[in-house]
Amino acid sequence: MARKNKQARLESISGGYGAIPWTVLDSVSFKGASDKAKALLFALMRQHTGNNNGRLHLAKKWLYNQGWTCHENNSKARNELIERGLIVQTKWGGLNMGADLFALTWYDITNFVGLDITAKGYSRGAYLLCNLTPTPRRKPPVIKQNALTDDRTSPVPTTVLAKQSTGTTTVPKTALLDHFTGTTTENNVFIPLHTVNSVKRIVGVKAKSGIRKQPLS
Incomplete structure (x- = not known):
């Protein structure tokens, strides 16, 4: 039977x-x-x-694979960690010298071979x-909101009253159009029709031939 007081x-x-x-x-x-510096510290701990x-290194290719794609932000976060004493640079890299190397300052360094610092120069x-x-x-x-724009989150919509005209509107004579004769198409295009002057026939008046015209039936 298992002990009840088992740890x-x-x-x-x-x-x-x-x-x-x-x-x-x-x-x-x-x-x-900063948040970016803390996140970079956790990435270095990996x-x-x-x-x-x-x-430990912060090579550009390795950082890119970890999701750190902005070189400027990476440099700022690295320098901040160094200034705050959370990490220390142990080797300065360069062309044909490899990447810069770092150490987490809450750990000991067990092997100083190949590093640019010694055990006396390291401050845990x-x-x-x-x-x-x-x-x-x-x-x-800061997002500036226009006071005249309706706020969708507000239960009472913002209503803008239009200014009413108090004067008299005068229409120029050129704007008055005579009654037109024509037709429109299905696209509401007006096509004017040619006006044909009708010939008036006068009944009861002699023509040039001398024959008296009779009224039309």
């Missing part, structure tokens, strides 16, 4: 993971960092395997020395 199993995960101490999460350095601290826990103010956040854009 409950701690919540655990399977597979590799990145560890970050509470002292880092609660530090002024981390809490004051490379740590337990014995390669100091050899440098994030605790940070006294910088929080990085300013970008203010959301």
Whole structure:
């Protein structure tokens, strides 16, 4: 029979993971960092395997595969992490020298071979020395709304009254059209008809031939 007072199993995960101490999460350095800098720090933690601290890189191709496609934003976030002591650069790369290498400052560096810093020059826990103010956040854009535009979220629509004319409208004579004779097509195109002058026949008057004309029946 199982013991009732058996210690409950701690919540655990399977597979590799990145560890970050509470002292880092609660530090002024981390809490004051921008969101992009924090996200880049977590991306860099993905490379740590337990014995390669100091050899973490932020190569452009690797960042692009991780979704970091803006080089300018990546550089700003990297410099912010360095200024706040969350990471430290351990090797300066260049042409035919490979990428720049970095270390997470809450871990030890077990192997300094090939790095540009020594054990005496490495300061573990440098994030605790940070006294910088929080990085300013970008203010959301201000959307200006036209007062005359109806607000769809408002229960009472905005109604604009048209200004009524108080004067007398005068129509020029040229605008008055005589009665027209013609027809229209199905496209409302007016086609005028030619006017034929009718010949008036006068009954009871002698013509040139001298024959008296008779009234028409």
